[in-house]
Amino acid sequence: MGKPIEELNNDAAASRLVERCSGNPAQLRSVAALCRKKGTEATLDYLEKCQQKMRHAKLPDAEGYGTLFDALAGTLQFLAQENAGLSERCAMLAVFPEDSQVPLAVVGQLWGLDELETEEAVDELASWHLVEVEGGEGSGHTLSLIDLHLDYLRASAKEDLVRWHAALLRGCGQRVLGHWEEGREDDAYWGRNGWANVLHHLRGCGWEAGALGGEVTVLYLGRAGVDDEDAKGLAGMVASSGSLVKLYLHGNNIGDEGAKAIAAGVAASGSLATLLLGSNKIGDEGAKAIAEALVSSGSLVKLGLHSNSIGDEGAKAIAAGVAASGSLATLDLGHNKIGDEGAKALAEALPSSGSLATLLLGYNKIGVEGAKALAEALLSSGSLATLGLNNNKIGDVGAKALAEALVSSGSMATLNLRNNNIGDVGAKALAEALVPSGSMSTLYLNGNSNVGDAAKQSLWDAVQGRQGFQLQV
Amino acid sequence: MDIAVDGAGYVMPLIKQFMAWFLDDPERPSKLVEAAKSAADSLGLMPPPPLPPKPSLFGSPSKIAAWLILSVVIMAVASLKSEVKKNTIGKLKPWWAQCGTQTRTGLCAVGVVVLGVLIAIASDELCAASISGIKVAWLCDAFTEPSWFRPIVVVGASAAALAGIFFGVSWLVNVEVNASALPLEQTTSPEAVLDGVPSLPKQYQPRPQLAATHLDALLSSTGTMAITASTTGVSGPAGAGKSTTAIVLARDPQVHAHFNDGVIWLAFGRERTGAEVLCTLAGRLGVATEPGTGRQLAQDELTSATSRALDGKKTLLVLDDIWRKEQLDAFASLTAEGGLLGRLVTTRNHDLAGADAQKVDELQEEEGLRMLARYTWESRSRS
Numbered sequence: 001m002g003k004p005i006e007e008l009n010n011d012a013a014a015s016r017l018v019e020r021c022s023g024n025p026a027q028l029r030s031v032a033a034l035c036r037k038k039g040t041e042a043t044l045d046y047l048e049k050c051q052q053k054m055r056h057a058k059l060p061d062a063e064g065y066g067t068l069f070d071a072l073a074g075t076l077q078f079l080a081q082e083n084a085g086l087s088e089r090c091a092m093l094a095v096f097p098e099d100s101q102v103p104l105a106v107v108g109q110l111w112g113l114d115e116l117e118t119e120e121a122v123d124e125l126a127s128w129h130l131v132e133v134e135g136g137e138g139s140g141h142t143l144s145l146i147d148l149h150l151d152y153l154r155a156s157a158k159e160d161l162v163r164w165h166a167a168l169l170r171g172c173g174q175r176v177l178g179h180w181e182e183g184r185e186d187d188a189y190w191g192r193n194g195w196a197n198v199l200h201h202l203r204g205c206g207w208e209a210g211a212l213g214g215e216v217t218v219l220y221l222g223r224a225g226v227d228d229e230d231a232k233g234l235a236g237m238v239a240s241s242g243s244l245v246k247l248y249l250h251g252n253n254i255g256d257e258g259a260k261a262i263a264a265g266v267a268a269s270g271s272l273a274t275l276l277l278g279s280n281k282i283g284d285e286g287a288k289a290i291a292e293a294l295v296s297s298g299s300l301v302k303l304g305l306h307s308n309s310i311g312d313e314g315a316k317a318i319a320a321g322v323a324a325s326g327s328l329a330t331l332d333l334g335h336n337k338i339g340d341e342g343a344k345a346l347a348e349a350l351p352s353s354g355s356l357a358t359l360l361l362g363y364n365k366i367g368v369e370g371a372k373a374l375a376e377a378l379l380s381s382g383s384l385a386t387l388g389l390n391n392n393k394i395g396d397v398g399a400k401a402l403a404e405a406l407v408s409s410g411s412m413a414t415l416n417l418r419n420n421n422i423g424d425v426g427a428k429a430l431a432e433a434l435v436p437s438g439s440m441s442t443l444y445l446n447g448n449s450n451v452g453d454a455a456k457q458s459l460w461d462a463v464q465g466r467q468g469f470q471l472q473v
Numbered sequence: 474m475d476i477a478v479d480g481a482g483y484v485m486p487l488i489k490q491f492m493a494w495f496l497d498d499p500e501r502p503s504k505l506v507e508a509a510k511s512a513a514d515s516l517g518l519m520p521p522p523p524l525p526p527k528p529s530l531f532g533s534p535s536k537i538a539a540w541l542i543l544s545v546v547i548m549a550v551a552s553l554k555s556e557v558k559k560n561t562i563g564k565l566k567p568w569w570a571q572c573g574t575q576t577r578t579g580l581c582a583v584g585v586v587v588l589g590v591l592i593a594i595a596s597d598e599l600c601a602a603s604i605s606g607i608k609v610a611w612l613c614d615a616f617t618e619p620s621w622f623r624p625i626v627v628v629g630a631s632a633a634a635l636a637g638i639f640f641g642v643s644w645l646v647n648v649e650v651n652a653s654a655l656p657l658e659q660t661t662s663p664e665a666v667l668d669g670v671p672s673l674p675k676q677y678q679p680r681p682q683l684a685a686t687h688l689d690a691l692l693s694s695t696g697t698m699a700i701t702a703s704t705t706g707v708s709g710p711a712g713a714g715k716s717t718t719a720i721v722l723a724r725d726p727q728v729h730a731h732f733n734d735g736v737i738w739l740a741f742g743r744e745r746t747g748a749e750v751l752c753t754l755a756g757r758l759g760v761a762t763e764p765g766t767g768r769q770l771a772q773d774e775l776t777s778a779t780s781r782a783l784d785g786k787k788t789l790l791v792l793d794d795i796w797r798k799e800q801l802d803a804f805a806s807l808t809a810e811g812g813l814l815g816r817l818v819t820t821r822n823h824d825l826a827g828a829d830a831q832k833v834d835e836l837q838e839e840e841g842l843r844m845l846a847r848y849t850w851e852s853r854s855r856s
């Protein structure tokens with residue numbers, strides 16, 4: 001098949017069409033689809049009629065594009081007459097990020113069609129030159145839109161976009177939103193850009209709670225590029241979702257503002273149990289807000305705040321939250337700026353909390369005083385089993401205080417005291433504290449270069465014959 | 474064919490020498506010796522009467538020089554052939570295609586030189602000679618006394634020489650034959666790594682003159698080359714074919730020859746920030762996280778880590794659809810020390826493109842009609 005170019009050379013209508021498209025390849029593509037269905041002369045007529053109509057219904061974002069959209073608008077209008085369903089599907093493609101290659105599996109999720117139906121519809125759209133299809137055997141086909149088309153579709157879709165973004169997310173459900181499992185056909189879309197595309201669609205749907213669907217219990221947005229604005233939207237989603245149990249937000253750009261918003265969302269949620277906010281930019285103000293959420297949320301079990309900028313003030317506020325919370329079991333405050341004051345406040349909160357089992361305070365600035373306060377708290381806490389104090393400065397005095405408390409603690413099982421300037425005195429005290437009747441099962445003491453061989457031996461002797469005891473010196 | 478004649482000239486004395494050693498051994502069973510003698514007689518392989526061992530001091534260096542000259546000639550021919558017929562040989566022997574040109578030439582050189590020296594040794598020419606002051610007297614000892622070592626050297630060297638000559642000649646002939654039988658491929662060379670480069674539209678209508686201009690500009694540009702659309706018409710810059718032109722360039726074999734470590738396509742657009750795309754690039758190069766801990770690198774660390782990953786490589790980065798200066802700035806400080814880092818930018822923004830940007834013109838009527846015809850009537854086929 002194929003019509004010889006000579007025929008077009010003598011076709012006045014064809015020349016007029018090229019002129020109308022101002023020699024723009026993208027427009028010519030759109031016109032070509034019409035020419036195939038109607039012939040050149042009818043196409044020319046049709047476009048002129050369309051243009052008059054469009055002068056009245058001008059697209060808001062079409063400024064600056066001149067007549068660029070005319071031919072495309074004409075094609076889409078004709079498609080809508082011919083096949084309304086396909087026209088709507090084409091419009092829905094506006095939800096995808098620009099310049100991206102979307103696996104057909106994802107397109108199918110958006111349209112709610114199975115593999116075969118999706119392929120058929122995509123083929124049809126490709127024959128209208130509205131989409132590009134790529135890919136060979138094995139990797140599966142991908143679909144892409146040229147910028148011009150995407151701009152037009154977005155400008156004309158308006159509020160429908162929100163609905164379609166939400167529909168796509170609902171279609172994907174827990175498998176995509178929870179945590180990525182590799183080896184699926186839509187890997188290239190959800191897997192390759194981290195969670196940036198999930199974030200794109202969440203933003204697109206305006207953080208509408210319905211996008212999560214009822215069965216989504218885990219929302220994973222680790223390292224997705226979530227900022228304070230997003231956090232505000234996300235907070236609303238968390239507050240109104242009745243099913244969300246775990247929220248992963250580590251490695252983003254959430255500051256105090258975002259933390260405040262999320263805290264409000266968590267307080268309102270009756271189901272959220274795990275909140276991971278590590279490696280963000282949360283300071284004392286944000287920590288205070290989260291502490292308040294701890295008080296009012298009855299469901300939060302695990303709170304991760306490591307690698308932020310929380311100082312003593314923030315730690316004090318969180319301590320108050322820990323004391324009041326009846327559910328919190330794990331608190332990670334490692335890699336912050338907490339000193340003795342913060343540690344003391346946390347220590348004072350321990351006896352009142354009946355649920356906290358794991359407290360991680362590694363890589364902070366806790367000295368002797370903080371360690372002493374924590375040691376005292378161990379005596380009266382009935383729940384704490386794991387205490388992480390690695391990479392602080394508790395020294396021999398702090399270690400000795402902790403050792404004395406260990407003897408009478410009935411719950412402590414794991415103590416991490418790596419890199420703490422502990423010497424022979426502290427190590428020997430700890431060795432004495434490791435009585436066979438105690439509850440301890442793991443002790444990390446490595447990285448304390450002042451512990452001599454004799455002290456090390458006494459530690460080894462203390463745990464001699466105890467099945468499963470982990471000792472690192 | 475010189476090789477074969479020369480080879481035969483050396484092989485015959487070797488066989489005779491072997492016969493001499495075989496017949497001289499008093500412990501060999503006399504029946505076997507008699508049989509070998511009569512067989513050798515009838516084939517004309519009987520060794521000449523032993524000459525007093527007096528190797529010529531002047532003969533050796535000249536023969537060695539002759540071998541070396543021959544080696545250089547074969548080497549030159551081989552490297553030329555491998556350069557021209559890279560694709561064809563690549564099909565026959567994937568491992569061969571995987572080596573670089575220099576490695577290929579090097580292998581040929583080493584092979585031929587080793588061959589030459591082995592033959593020279595085996596033909597006893599080297600015995601009393603020394604090259605550049607290195608004594609090879611131990612080899613003489615091995616040859617002057619019939620020991621277990623001598624037959625191994627003689628037989629091994631003859632075999633190597635025969636095999637080498639056979640392989641060399643048949644390889645050169647083979648390449649010639651295969652090259653004429655198979656058309657040379659004009660598409661992507663096997664070494665080019667295309668990361669994320671989209672395919673051309675099925676009905677892409679080539680614009681040869683445009684492509685040639687851009688290609689020249691890209692290959693002669695020192696850092697960044699921008700493509701933008703001309704705005705003389707009413708059409709505005711969208712949809713003029715900037716990205717398509719970039720795809721044509723990214724898939725051009727000449728571009729691959731210039732940037733032979735590959736082309737990396739990075740899509741920007743209005744929404745993505747420069748920092749995000751830099752992170753994507755670092756991820757593709759496998760340097761986005763700290764080795765060991767897996768910690769995500771910070772922005773300033775990403776730039777240096779990415780630069781280190783590009784060091785010594787010749788890479789072309791295609792920065793497609795740039796909207797803001799910030800997006801370009803994130804890539805401005807990337808370097809490839811000891812290598813080559815090209816940046817091909819497409820943008821609708823004339824200010825970002827700069828004054829010497831390459832323009833994609835609107836289609837002339839003839840071109841436009843051709844494209845319309847192609848999109849309208851040519852069958853669309855999907856693999």
